[in-house]
Amino acid sequence: xxxxEPAFEDLFRASxxxxxxxxLLSRVYPALLGYATxxxxxxxxxxxxxxxxxxxxxxNLKRFRPAAGRAESSFRAWAVTIATNVYRDxxxxxxxxxxxxxxxxxxxxxxxxxRSETAEEIALESIRQEALFDALRVLSGQQRAAFMMRTYxxxxxxxxxxxxxxxxxxxxxxxxxxxxxxxxxxxxxxxL
Amino acid sequence: MExxxxxxxxxxxxxxxxxxAGAGTLTAPVREHLEACAECRRFFAELxxxxxxxxxxxxxxxxxxxxxGAAVKQAIQVAVAAASSGVSTDEKIGFATMALGLxxxxxxxxxxxxxxxFLILEGLLNWMAPFTFxxxxxxxxxxxxxxxxxx
Numbered sequence: 001x002x003x004x005e006p007a008f009e010d011l012f013r014a015s016x017x018x019x020x021x022x023x024l025l026s027r028v029y030p031a032l033l034g035y036a037t038x039x040x041x042x043x044x045x046x047x048x049x050x051x052x053x054x055x056x057x058x059x060n061l062k063r064f065r066p067a068a069g070r071a072e073s074s075f076r077a078w079a080v081t082i083a084t085n086v087y088r089d090x091x092x093x094x095x096x097x098x099x100x101x102x103x104x105x106x107x108x109x110x111x112x113x114x115r116s117e118t119a120e121e122i123a124l125e126s127i128r129q130e131a132l133f134d135a136l137r138v139l140s141g142q143q144r145a146a147f148m149m150r151t152y153x154x155x156x157x158x159x160x161x162x163x164x165x166x167x168x169x170x171x172x173x174x175x176x177x178x179x180x181x182x183x184x185x186x187x188x189x190x191x192l
Numbered sequence: 193m194e195x196x197x198x199x200x201x202x203x204x205x206x207x208x209x210x211x212x213a214g215a216g217t218l219t220a221p222v223r224e225h226l227e228a229c230a231e232c233r234r235f236f237a238e239l240x241x242x243x244x245x246x247x248x249x250x251x252x253x254x255x256x257x258x259x260x261g262a263a264v265k266q267a268i269q270v271a272v273a274a275a276s277s278g279v280s281t282d283e284k285i286g287f288a289t290m291a292l293g294l295x296x297x298x299x300x301x302x303x304x305x306x307x308x309x310f311l312i313l314e315g316l317l318n319w320m321a322p323f324t325f326x327x328x329x330x331x332x333x334x335x336x337x338x339x340x341x342x343x
Contacts, residue, residue, distance in 0.1 A: 022264050029260040033253040047263070054267035059275070132249050151246050154210035176204045183242035192241050 021061065024075075025054055032079055035152070039087055039145055041137055049090065053083040080153055081163040084145045088164065091141055135185040139178050146171050147178035198232055199225060207239035214240060 032053060036046035057064075057079060067074035139147060145164055149155040155163070160171035186192045199222045206217045215223060215236070226232050255263075302310045 022261075022268060025264040025267065026257070026260045029264060030252040030255050033255060033263075034251050037253055038249065050263060051267050051270070054264060055271045055274070058268060058271040129249065132245065147246075150208065150210070151243065152251055175208065176201060179204055179208050179239060179242065182246060183239055186242050186245055187238065191245060192238055 021058055025057065028076055028079055029054075031076060032083060035080055035148065036083055036087070038133075038136060038148055039083070039141075041133060041144075045090070049083055049086050052086045052090075053079060056082050056086065077153055077155065077159075080149060080155075081159070084149065084163045085165075087141070087145065131189055131191060135182060135189065135191070138181050138185045142166075143174050143178040143181070146174035147182065150175045198229065198235075200235070203232060203236045204239060207236055208243055 029050070033046060033050050036049040036053070037043060040046045040049060060082075064075070064078055136144060142164060146160050149160050149163060150157075157168045157171045157175070160175070161168045164171060164174075166174075183192070202218060202222045203226070206213075206215060206222075209217050211217075215226060218226065226236060298310075301313065305313060
């Protein structure tokens, strides 16, 4: 994040009164796409999820109340919740399955800080990332959503339950079974 | 203590703890079990490693400013178009189908009954409407009274 960029709080306040929604969404788009890609394991589907999520964000922006002092993280968490709902709705509507060959382009998932690395380092990192994506693939869509919300965003089980439309206990059980399955898969691949 | 059941749920919860406090979040009996049980220690260590590996996956997708901008602009356009249209497309199709259906039915009636017959039917239906509604109201009320009486 460059120092010339406006503070998130200012951007959010502006988006309520003026048309700064574009800047606000552009700011969260990479994280949103990253989440959607890991959630769906399908680049095209991830872009669809992002589009629908952003539309819902724009439509409901006035209803969003950011947590005091951590507007950006609460906004990101809200966006992740919406993306999870969108993906859940999409799963309900279609029985679309993710073909194995549609592994996301790993180069696209490397953080900006890695761009200066050598080609060999990037290639090795890509292979490792691909293996990690394959490890995530063993989880069901619902398990993956709960796992990601807990692991990467620190959602409580109640929040996961609300986002996934399931009781708190089910959310906890999904996270636990996903953690076990992920560990087993990493072990199988010799990555532990 | 080492003979207690393996506290798998507690260990998973602690290993996957968002504050990364690890074994610090375990209760005293579970911690004692962990110290005594090599199997649980290995299980716990593996889970902690798995969490670290999971956290090594970068969160943000690498997208250019142009790609972000294009995706966001497209979403804004769709949202604005949806907001400016008060009635959804499905509703519009539903209303149009219903209107066309009624028009078709009336045309058919005009053809079958001839204009004079159609006007008489229309007049009769309009004249009868209040009585029809009153009859429906009375019938539903009597039915409710009967149900109350039988209860």
